[in-house]
Amino acid sequence: MVTGANGLPQLSSGPGGTASFEIDTLLRPALERVLEWIRKGEREDAPVLRWPTSKEARDNIIIPSISSLGSHVLLEEESKHAKRPQSSHTLSEQGLLELIGTVLDNSINPWTGRFLDKLYAAPKPIGLVADLILSVLNANCHVFSSSPVLSLVEEMCVQELGRLCGWSEAGSGSNEESQVDGLTMPGGSASNTLAIQTALATMFPSYKEAGILGALDDINRLKALPPPGSADASVGRHVTGQSEVETVSSASLLKPLIFTSDQSHYSIQKAALACGLGLESVIKVPCDPSGRMDPEALDRMLHNLRPSHKGFPFFVNATAGTTVLGSFDNLEAISEICKQNNLWLHVDGSWGGPVLFSSRWKHLISGIDSCHSFTINPHKLLNVPLQCSFLIFKHGKQALKGNSLAASYLFHSADMRDNPGMKTLGCGRKGDALKLYLTWLRYGKEGLGAHVDRGFELAAKAIAMVKAAAPRLVLYPPPESSFLQVCFRPYKEGLSTEQLSQAVIEVRERLQSERMFAVDFAPLPGQSGQFLRLVTHPSTKESDLQTLIQRVAALGEKYFADS
Amino acid sequence: MVTGANGLPQLSSGPGGTASFEIDTLLRPALERVLEWIRKGEREDAPVLRWPTSKEARDNIIIPSISSLGSHVLLEEESKHAKRPQSSHTLSEQGLLELIGTVLDNSINPWTGRFLDKLYAAPKPIGLVADLILSVLNANCHVFSSSPVLSLVEEMCVQELGRLCGWSEAGSGSNEESQVDGLTMPGGSASNTLAIQTALATMFPSYKEAGILGALDDINRLKALPPPGSADASVGRHVTGQSEVETVSSASLLKPLIFTSDQSHYSIQKAALACGLGLESVIKVPCDPSGRMDPEALDRMLHNLRPSHKGFPFFVNATAGTTVLGSFDNLEAISEICKQNNLWLHVDGSWGGPVLFSSRWKHLISGIDSCHSFTINPHKLLNVPLQCSFLIFKHGKQALKGNSLAASYLFHSADMRDNPGMKTLGCGRKGDALKLYLTWLRYGKEGLGAHVDRGFELAAKAIAMVKAAAPRLVLYPPPESSFLQVCFRPYKEGLSTEQLSQAVIEVRERLQSERMFAVDFAPLPGQSGQFLRLVTHPSTKESDLQTLIQRVAALGEKYFADS
Incomplete structure (x- = not known):
C-alpha cells in the first residue's frame, strides 16, 4: 500500500499499480478469514448465532469507534507509541483483518445451514462470484453505455422470466417483438411499490403531472384507463353510481383502491404510504384458514364497497407464497375477477415465484400468464445473495414509459433500452441480474x-x-x-x-x-x-x-x- | 463441487463441506481473473471501454443464452458430445470462468483511472473487502437480530455523519441522547425520495392514513405542522389567504409544494412522481450562472405563488454539488428562508456531501446544521463501491417513526433500534454502512x-x-x-x-x-x-x-x- 509523506495510507494515490497490489495484500487475506469462518460454520457443532438477544449483542460487541480514532482517547495511546502515529488515526491492515474476524464472529453464520429464521439462507458460491464481479466492475445500470454487459444480462433474465410466466416466446423462434419488460430492484418491497406506482401512471393519464389528485380527477371525470391488455382498452371505465361532477368535496372524491389479502406482505401497505394513497386505500381481503385469499370475498368486496372504503378499485395484489404460511393465492380465480373489473393484477412472488422453475410445482402459480406485473426474488428461495429482486411487466415496454423523465445530462436519447434507468423512479442501480444469470447458467x-x-x-x-x-x-x-x-x-x-x-x-x-x-x-x-x-x-x-x-x-x- | 446422480451440479446439496470447497474451486479462480483484469486496466495503454456505441456493444457482445441451454439448439450440440450431457444443460466451471472473462472484457474498466464519465469511479480495495464480507454474511438489516454487527455499524456511521453536520455530539462526552437517526438506502434517489415521504408523514398528520388527500385536508383545515425543531412547533401553520372551507373542488385544493433549483437532480421530480404529488408540485427555482439556487428568487416565489403553482410550500431541496456543474447552493441563506416559512429543508449532498470531511472545503456546506435531512453517497466521491447512500435526519428518532408499520411476524417489538426496517418504506436492506465504516477506519x-x-x-x-x-x-x-x-x-x-x-x-x-x-x-x-x-x-x-x-x-x- 502506498503511504503519503505523513505515513498515512493515501486514498487518492493514483491507480498505477497500487490498487491491484492492495487487493493482493488486503482482499486475499480477507478471503482467507472469510473461508475460515465459512468452514467453521460448516462444522456440526458451530453455533449459528453468538448473542441470543439484542441487548446482549449491544452490551458485548466491541467494534472500533470511528470518532475515537484521532480523538484524545487514541492520542493518549499515541503518546505511548510515538514512533507509529498512523496507528492512532487509522486502522492498520492487521487491525482491519482482526476487525473482519470480529464482524464475522458476532454475526449470524448462515453457512451452518441452521439459520431457518427468514426466507433467505446462505448464498451459493456462484452468487459470491457474481457479487465479486459486480463489486470490481462497480458499474451503474442507469445507462447502457456504463454497463453494457450487465444491461444485456438484465434484459435476458427479464425476457426469460417472462417466458416462464407464459407471456412471450422470448427465446429463439419468435418473430414478434416481446412486449415484456422489467428490471431488478433493491428488494421485493421496492418491486411491489414500483408495480403500484407504474399501475397508477399507466391507468390514470393525469397521475404523472398531478399525482393522486390527477388520478382523482381522472376517476371523477370517468377517464381512468383499463390496464394494458384488457379487452376494452380503448373505452375507458365508468364509475358505478357516480355521475360526472364539476365540484366535489375532498371527502366525496373516489380514491384509487388497492385490494390485497390479509396475509399478504406489509410492503403493499408501505407502498400505499409511499405513493401517497395512504393506508386506508388498502383493502384487506380475508383468507381461508390456509392463508389463501378468498376470491369470492374479493368479488363481493369489489361490488359492495363499504362507505369507509368508498373509492375506485384499480389494483389487486395476489401473493404467491405468503410470508408466514407460504400460501399461494388462486391466481386463476383472481385474474378472472380482475379481467371482469378491469383491474391491474400484480403477483407478489417474492418468495414463491421460483416454483416457476419446477414442473412439479408450477401449478401453484397457474394463472400467472394473466397478470400485469410480477415480483420474484431470487435472493430468497434460489439462494442468490441479497439483493436480487425482479419486477417484470407483461406489457412493460408500454407501462414502464410512465416512469421515465428526460434528464438530458444523463439520458442522451429517448430509447429506454439505451437508458434502463428510465424504467425506475430512482436513478442508479446495481447489476443484480448477474447473480441470477450466473446461477441459472450454472444449475440450469x-x-x-x-x-x-x-x-x-x-x-x-x-x-x-x-x-x-x-x-x-x-x-x-x-x-x-x-x-x-x-x-x-x-x-x-x-x-x-x-x-x-x-x-x-x-x-x-x-x-x-x-x-x-x-x-x-x-x-x-x-x-x-x-x-x-x-x-x-x-x-x-x-x-x-x-x-x-x-x-x-x-x-x-x-x-x-x-x- | 457435489454432483447428483445425473451428473448435474446440485444446488441443494447440504452445507456440510461443499460450500467452502466450491468457494475454493470457483471463487479463487474467479478472483485471479478479476485481478488479472484489474492489472490489465492499470496498464497505461489499456482501453477504458471496448464498444464505442450501444449498437456495437449489442451487435458484438456474445454471452450464453439461458434459454438455449437445454433447448434444441444445444441438444444438437449434445448429440455430438453424447458422453457429457451435463455440459449442454448447464455451464461447466471452465465455461463459467471463460464467461467471467467475457463479462469483464466487454465492460467499462474503471481501474484504468480514465472513466471520468460519471460521479463514481473505481472503488478502493477496502470497499471490495467490505463487499465480500456483506456477500458472505448475506444478512438483512430489517431486524437487528439478523444483522447485529451491521446494524451497530450503521448506527455508528449515522451518528458520526450527524456529528460532522454539527447536529449532535454523538461521540464521547455527550450525556444527552442524540435525536439524529437515519439509514442507508439503495442510492441517492432512494434517499431523496424517502426524505420527501418522511417530511410528508411528519408535517401532515393525516398523510399516513389518507395519503396526499389527507395532507390536503390537513392543509385546508390549517392543521399542517411545522417541521421538527421549528420555533413554533406547537402552533401549526396558517395558510395565507385561505379560510377554512368545508367543501372544495379538487382544483381549488392547496397541494403540498416542493421547491428545488433548476440545476438539481431529477430524482426530486421522480420522488414527486413516486409519492403521488406529481410533477407539477415541483417548483423549479432559477440559478445564477454558476448553477447555485438564487435564494432571493426562492423567497420571492414562496410569497408570490403563481396561480398555476397555487399550493402549500412544505419542502425545499437544496443541492450540495449539482450533477452537471458541481455547484453548492447557499445553505445559510436557504435555511434562513426555510426557518421563516416553516419549511422542511433537505440537502441533497449525494455528490458534494463528502466536503464535510475536508477542513479546507467544508465551508461550501456551511448551514448544513440547520437542515432537517441530508443525503450523502459515499459511493460517489469517497470511492466506496456502489451502492452506499445515507439518508440522515437531524430529528430522525421522531421523524422516522412516521414510516413504521407493525408487522408482527417480523418486528417483535415497537423499538426502532431493534427493527431498523421500520425506518424505511421498504423492508429488507443490505448492510451498506459497512463499506463506509471500513473505509473511514482505514483512512480516517x-x-x-x-x-x-x-x-x-x-x-x-x-x-x-x-x-x-x-x-x-x-x-x-x-x-x-x-x-x-x-x-x-x-x-x-x-x-x-x-x-x-x-x-x-x-x-x-x-x-x-x-x-x-x-x-x-x-x-x-x-x-x-x-x-x-x-x-x-x-x-x-x-x-x-x-x-x-x-x-x-x-x-x-x-x-x-x-x-
Whole structure:
C-alpha cells in the first residue's frame, strides 16, 4: 500500500499499480478469514448465532469507534507509541483483518445451514462470484453505455422470466417483438411499490403531472384507463353510481383502491404510504384458514364497497407464497375477477415465484400468464445473495414509459433500452441480474427446479417429524403445509391459546440461548396465537430438522413442567 | 463441487463441506481473473471501454443464452458430445470462468483511472473487502437480530455523519441522547425520495392514513405542522389567504409544494412522481450562472405563488454539488428562508456531501446544521463501491417513526433500534454502512479530507490546462469550477452555439471510438448548449488529464478543419 509523506495510507494515490497490489495484500487475506469462518460454520457443532438477544449483542460487541480514532482517547495511546502515529488515526491492515474476524464472529453464520429464521439462507458460491464481479466492475445500470454487459444480462433474465410466466416466446423462434419488460430492484418491497406506482401512471393519464389528485380527477371525470391488455382498452371505465361532477368535496372524491389479502406482505401497505394513497386505500381481503385469499370475498368486496372504503378499485395484489404460511393465492380465480373489473393484477412472488422453475410445482402459480406485473426474488428461495429482486411487466415496454423523465445530462436519447434507468423512479442501480444469470447458467432450469422440489420434500418431512412428536408438538391447521414453511408449537392439553403462545416465545428464547438454531415465530390467522415458523430451505440437512424439532419438543415439555 | 446422480451440479446439496470447497474451486479462480483484469486496466495503454456505441456493444457482445441451454439448439450440440450431457444443460466451471472473462472484457474498466464519465469511479480495495464480507454474511438489516454487527455499524456511521453536520455530539462526552437517526438506502434517489415521504408523514398528520388527500385536508383545515425543531412547533401553520372551507373542488385544493433549483437532480421530480404529488408540485427555482439556487428568487416565489403553482410550500431541496456543474447552493441563506416559512429543508449532498470531511472545503456546506435531512453517497466521491447512500435526519428518532408499520411476524417489538426496517418504506436492506465504516477506519477523517482536497486540486489543474489550450478550448463560464467537474468544449471563432454543441457530440464520439477515455457531455444553463463534462476524480493521474485535454483540443481542431 502506498503511504503519503505523513505515513498515512493515501486514498487518492493514483491507480498505477497500487490498487491491484492492495487487493493482493488486503482482499486475499480477507478471503482467507472469510473461508475460515465459512468452514467453521460448516462444522456440526458451530453455533449459528453468538448473542441470543439484542441487548446482549449491544452490551458485548466491541467494534472500533470511528470518532475515537484521532480523538484524545487514541492520542493518549499515541503518546505511548510515538514512533507509529498512523496507528492512532487509522486502522492498520492487521487491525482491519482482526476487525473482519470480529464482524464475522458476532454475526449470524448462515453457512451452518441452521439459520431457518427468514426466507433467505446462505448464498451459493456462484452468487459470491457474481457479487465479486459486480463489486470490481462497480458499474451503474442507469445507462447502457456504463454497463453494457450487465444491461444485456438484465434484459435476458427479464425476457426469460417472462417466458416462464407464459407471456412471450422470448427465446429463439419468435418473430414478434416481446412486449415484456422489467428490471431488478433493491428488494421485493421496492418491486411491489414500483408495480403500484407504474399501475397508477399507466391507468390514470393525469397521475404523472398531478399525482393522486390527477388520478382523482381522472376517476371523477370517468377517464381512468383499463390496464394494458384488457379487452376494452380503448373505452375507458365508468364509475358505478357516480355521475360526472364539476365540484366535489375532498371527502366525496373516489380514491384509487388497492385490494390485497390479509396475509399478504406489509410492503403493499408501505407502498400505499409511499405513493401517497395512504393506508386506508388498502383493502384487506380475508383468507381461508390456509392463508389463501378468498376470491369470492374479493368479488363481493369489489361490488359492495363499504362507505369507509368508498373509492375506485384499480389494483389487486395476489401473493404467491405468503410470508408466514407460504400460501399461494388462486391466481386463476383472481385474474378472472380482475379481467371482469378491469383491474391491474400484480403477483407478489417474492418468495414463491421460483416454483416457476419446477414442473412439479408450477401449478401453484397457474394463472400467472394473466397478470400485469410480477415480483420474484431470487435472493430468497434460489439462494442468490441479497439483493436480487425482479419486477417484470407483461406489457412493460408500454407501462414502464410512465416512469421515465428526460434528464438530458444523463439520458442522451429517448430509447429506454439505451437508458434502463428510465424504467425506475430512482436513478442508479446495481447489476443484480448477474447473480441470477450466473446461477441459472450454472444449475440450469432443471437444477433450479430440483432445488425447489427439494424444499417441498423437506417441508413434507418436517411435517411428518412434527406429527411424530405428537402430542408434545402440534402443527398449525391445516396440517399440510403448502410450501416451505412449517408452523408448529409445543402443546399441552388444557392450556389456553395465550398460554401456548407464551410457551412459543419462551421456547424460542431458550433455542436462541442455545445458539444452534435460528427460527422465527409469528401470530397465525384466526386468533390462533403464536407459532414457531420453520423455513425448510432446500439446503437444510434432514438431520438438522430432526434435531431442531426434537429439541423444540423437549424444551416445550420442560417449559410446561416448570411453569 | 457435489454432483447428483445425473451428473448435474446440485444446488441443494447440504452445507456440510461443499460450500467452502466450491468457494475454493470457483471463487479463487474467479478472483485471479478479476485481478488479472484489474492489472490489465492499470496498464497505461489499456482501453477504458471496448464498444464505442450501444449498437456495437449489442451487435458484438456474445454471452450464453439461458434459454438455449437445454433447448434444441444445444441438444444438437449434445448429440455430438453424447458422453457429457451435463455440459449442454448447464455451464461447466471452465465455461463459467471463460464467461467471467467475457463479462469483464466487454465492460467499462474503471481501474484504468480514465472513466471520468460519471460521479463514481473505481472503488478502493477496502470497499471490495467490505463487499465480500456483506456477500458472505448475506444478512438483512430489517431486524437487528439478523444483522447485529451491521446494524451497530450503521448506527455508528449515522451518528458520526450527524456529528460532522454539527447536529449532535454523538461521540464521547455527550450525556444527552442524540435525536439524529437515519439509514442507508439503495442510492441517492432512494434517499431523496424517502426524505420527501418522511417530511410528508411528519408535517401532515393525516398523510399516513389518507395519503396526499389527507395532507390536503390537513392543509385546508390549517392543521399542517411545522417541521421538527421549528420555533413554533406547537402552533401549526396558517395558510395565507385561505379560510377554512368545508367543501372544495379538487382544483381549488392547496397541494403540498416542493421547491428545488433548476440545476438539481431529477430524482426530486421522480420522488414527486413516486409519492403521488406529481410533477407539477415541483417548483423549479432559477440559478445564477454558476448553477447555485438564487435564494432571493426562492423567497420571492414562496410569497408570490403563481396561480398555476397555487399550493402549500412544505419542502425545499437544496443541492450540495449539482450533477452537471458541481455547484453548492447557499445553505445559510436557504435555511434562513426555510426557518421563516416553516419549511422542511433537505440537502441533497449525494455528490458534494463528502466536503464535510475536508477542513479546507467544508465551508461550501456551511448551514448544513440547520437542515432537517441530508443525503450523502459515499459511493460517489469517497470511492466506496456502489451502492452506499445515507439518508440522515437531524430529528430522525421522531421523524422516522412516521414510516413504521407493525408487522408482527417480523418486528417483535415497537423499538426502532431493534427493527431498523421500520425506518424505511421498504423492508429488507443490505448492510451498506459497512463499506463506509471500513473505509473511514482505514483512512480516517483526515485521509478522507485529503482525498476530497486532492479532487479540488486536480480540478484546478484541469482548468489551468484547458485555459492553456485556448483558443482551441473554452471553459464554461464562470471559468472557476466550484467542485470536481470541469465543463469545456472545442472552440472556433464565429461558430454558433449549435455548431459548437455539435462539435462536442462529434468529438466525444471520436473519443469513445479511441476507447482510452470516457467523458460525458451535458447541456449547460442559459442556452449555452452542450459541453464536455469532465469529472476529476481524486485518484485520476494528472498526466491522464493532460493527455485527455490535449486530445480533445486536437480532435476539435480536426473536426473544425474537416467540417
